[in-house]
Amino acid sequence: MRTRNVLLSYWRWPPVLRLFVSASALIVLFGALMRFIEPETFRTVFDGVWWAIVTSATIGYGDIVPKTVAGKLAAIGLIILGTGILTAYFASVSAAAAARETAFTSGQLRYTERGHAVIVGWNERAREVLLRLARHDASMRFVLIDATVPSHPLLNAPVHFIKGTASDDAVLEKANIQEARFLLITADPHKAEAEADKDTIVTLLAAKSLNPSVYAIVEILTGRNVQNAFRAGADEVIQTNLLASFAMAASLRSPGAASVWETALYRLDGQTLCLLEPDEQQIGQPFAAVQQQLLKQNVTLLGVIHGDHGAISVAPDRPIQQSDRLFVLAP
Structure with missing residues (x-):
């Protein structure tokens, strides 16, 4: 019964782990076998293991070689079995690495770290925020959630991409919202202002239900939805239309004022x-x-x-x- 349970457990392991264990066991087995067959050539089991490793890896240094017929037959068996298992192992490792990279760029890989900032929505504002913060705070990590871009839009920054709709609990859980420190929800530029605000508030409610303590910053486009955002749990509301109208009014009252303000903001890099x-x-x-x-x-x-x-x-x-x-x- 115990043997059967061990075998069942073995077949539940990931393929890469199974191949690694099989290759390791085969190398140790043949190393011990060569020590038994040719004790004068293989003075220790470690010598046999060393020989089994370089032989199965097709390196063949030639520093230790079997001299008897039995030893050579064992070597043939190791070459046939070991080379195939090691080749399969390295192929599985390469395939797993390629699959992980594909999942990362396509936004399917779950984020597992904690203390990060979740950014919802890919647009020019989100891009500027991510690049600016990545430049000035190398320790901060970000997770971007968006359903519109086909693949990771910012590979040169410490950003983990999750593809999907942020109001979906499964997507938020994949972004590990439960362990996030900050949440920034940007308004969808492809929708009408009222509709964009509605989606922002729905996303905020979903995120707060999973992590009530996350510090939520939301972008609201219409003034009448500001209080709704606070009621939904927003800790801070940014009214981009209000900021833009302030700059426009300043330029109308004093031409050039908005340009000076914009220049000053760009020069705050340090x-x-x-x-x-x-x-x-x-x-x-x-x-x-x-x-x-x-x-x-x-x-x-x-x-x-x-x-x-x-x-x-x-x-x-x-x-x-x-x-x-x-x-x-x-x-």
């Missing part, structure tokens, strides 16, 4: 906008004093965020409070 918690020494000091202190560290204080609605203050005499967050431009 720096980034971020929120910092004030330290104990900064609490109680006026905004202007803290701004001067941070400038010495090559950090520019742009404003102080306070209140539940994220109100921003730049009053120079306003003291920094413990509940404030510093909005800075930092290296």
